Amino acid sequence: MSVGHILYILVPIFFVIILGWLAGHNKSFDASSSKALNALVTRFALPAHLFIGITTTNRRALIEQWTFLLALFIGIVGFFVALLLLSRFARKQSMKDAAMFALNSAQPTFAFMGIPVLGAIYGSSAVAIPIALTGIVVNAVLDPAATIIATVASRNSGKERKGPLGRLIWDSILHGLKEPLALVPLVGVILTLFGFQSPDLLSKSLNQIGDITSGAALFAVGVTIGVRNISFSVSAFAIALLKTIVQPLLMLLIAYLCGLSSADTVKAVLLVSFPGSAVAAMIATRFESLESETASSFVISAVISLVTLPVLISLLM
Template sequence: MQDISVVNVIVPIFMVIGIGYLAVRTELMPKSVIPGMGRFVLYFCLPALIFTTLTTTSIATAITPYYLIAYGAGSLLAYLLGFAFSKGVSKSSTSEAGLNALGMSLSNSAFVGYPVLLQVFGTLPAAAFTMTLMVENLVIMPLALMVLELSRALSGGGSTRQVISSFVRRLVTQPILLAIVLGIVYSLLGLGLPDIVSSGLGFLAEASAGVALFVIGGSLVGISIKGDVWKISWVTVGKLCIHPLLVALMVWLLPPFDRQLQVIAILIASMPMLSIYPVVAGNYLDPARYAATLVVATLMSFVSISIVLAVLF
C-alpha cells in the first residue's frame, strides 16, 4: 500500500466542509436548503452509488467475513460500552444512554467516510464500503432504534407490538438499505443494467461526495456548542478514539485478512458520528446537546483522522 500525504487527504475534505459553512453563514445559500440537499444525498445519490456498485460487483468475492466481524463487533462493542457507561457512570436515562451509545458507534461513513476513502485510494473500495453500510444499516442503526423506541414505548405506556411495528416500518423504508438489498439481488442473479440507466445513476453517484461535504458544513451554521461539557467530551472521545481502537482490537484478534480491508475498517471507525445524529435525537429528547456533540466531533475529527492516517500509512 503506497504512502499518502495526510495533508492532501484531509485538507480538501475540510475545505469543502468550510465552503458549505461559509456559503450558509454568509447567506449566499439559505440554511433552509441544507436539509433538502441532505435528503438528496441520502435518498438519491448514495442509493444510486451503492446500487450501481453492487450490480457491477461479484457478491461472492466482495463479502469478506472477517471484515464484517471486525467492523461489526468493534462497532457493537462501542455501542454497548457507551450504553453501559451512560447508565452506570453518568446515571443517564435509557433514551439518553441509547443516544450516547449511538453517537459512539455509528460513523458518518456516507458523508465523510466516502470522500475520505476516495481521497486515500483514488477510487471507491466498493466491497469495503458496501460491507460497512451493511453493518451500519443492518446491525447498529436497527439496534439503536429498537432501544430508543422501546424506551419511549415503555415510558409512554406503549406495547411491544407497537414498538416492533414502528421499528420494521423505519427499517424497510431506509433508502440505503433498499439499495443494498436490490443491488445484492441484481448481483446474485447476474442481471446487468442497461447503459442508459447505468449512466443516469452514475451522474447521481458522482454528486455524492461533494454535496455530502457541503451539507456537513452548512449544517454546522447556527449550532451552539453548549450543554453538558462532560457528556459532549466523552461521547466525542468515544467516537473518535474508542470506536477505532475497538475495531483495531478486533482486527488484531482475528486471523489475518486483506491489509487494505483492515485499514479501511479502522479508518471508517475514526470518522465522526452520522450527520443526522441531532435529528434522530430530536425524536426522543432535546437535540441541543447532540447537535453540539456533532459539531465538536466533526471539528476534532480533523485531528483524529490525521493521526489514524499517519499511523496506518
C-alpha cells in the same frame, strides 16, 4: 504515506467542508435547506453510487467481504451495546439518554465522508462495498435498535402511546430497511449474489446523480455544522472523543482479531473514525434526549477529526 500525500488528500476535503460551514454560518443555508441537502446525498446520490459499485463487482469478491461485515458489526453495534450498558449502569443515565449517548458515540458520518476520504486513497469503485456494508449495519441494525430502546423507555415513562412491543420492533426494523442507504445497497448485494451485473446504460444513468456524491456530501457536512449552535458540555466532549479516538482504536483491534487484510483494516478503521452522525443527533432530538449535547458533539467531533484523520492515515498506511 508521507505527510505531503496525506495533506494532498485531506486539504481539498476539508476545504469543501469549510466552504459549506461558511454557507451555513452566513445564513446562505438554514436548518430546512440543510435537511434538503442531506436528503439529496443520503436518498439519491450516495445510494445510486453504491448500487453501481456493488452491481459491477464480482460475486466472489462480494462473498469474501463477510469478515469485513463481521468486524463492522462488532465495531459499531458492539460498541453501541457496550456504551449503552456503561451509561445505564455505571453513569446511572436513564435508558433513553443512555441509548442516545451510545448511538451518537457509535454512528459515524460514513455516508458523507466515506467516498471522498477513502475514494481519494483507494479509488471510489474500490470502496463502494465497504461503505454499502456500513450503511446496512447502521441503517438496518444500529438506528432501529436505538429507536426501539428509546421508544420503549419513553413508553414506560408515559411519554409515548403504548402498543404491542412486537409491532414496535417490527415497525422500527422496517423503517430502517426503507431508508435508501440500507435498502438500495441491500438490494444490490442480493442481486449481485444471484449473478446480476449492471449493464453499461444503467451504470451511466445512475452515475449522472451518483457522481455528485463527494462534493455534495462534504458541502452538506459543512452546512450542517454551520447552522448548529455549540455547547461545550462534558457529555458533548465525551461523545466526540469516544467517536473519533476510542472507537477507531477498538476497530483496529477488532480488525486484527477478525484477520482482515491491511487494506480492509484501514477501510474499517477510517469508516468509524469519521465525525459523529447528524442523523444520530436528529434521532436524539426526536426523543428530546441530550439534544444540545448530541448536536454539539457532531460539531466538536468534526473539528477533532481535523487532527485524528491525518494521524490515523499516517499510522495505518
